[in-house]
Amino acid sequence: MNIDNSSKPYLRFKTRDQLQSYLARAGHAEFDFRTHPIFGAPENFHYSGREKVITRENDQKFFDSLDDFTCYAFQCDAEGYSNTEYIDFELLN
DSSP, rough: OTTTTTTSSSEEEEEEHHHHHHHTTTTTTTEEEEEEEESSSSSEEEEEETTHHHHTTTOOOOEHHHHHHHHHTOOTTTTTTTTTSOOOEEOOO
16 A cells, blocks of 8 residues: 555554564664554654654654554553554655
């Protein structure tokens, strides 16, 4: 599937667990990606599998746990419940 007529394919994750599992399986890989939430603007990130850190491109904020990142991506409330139905994930490299 493509987003906004982009030639790059994307993955749709409907749960935090799906996204977390995908990233955990990446091992020591390094890659750039973009998330497309239902509401809000897309954001670019860098994943460092060796360090297990995800860095947001625009301000260099880093998430040092997959749980923190998936909660951010799924717009969780204070109790950790997702406030979005899915996010689209696009590999950039």
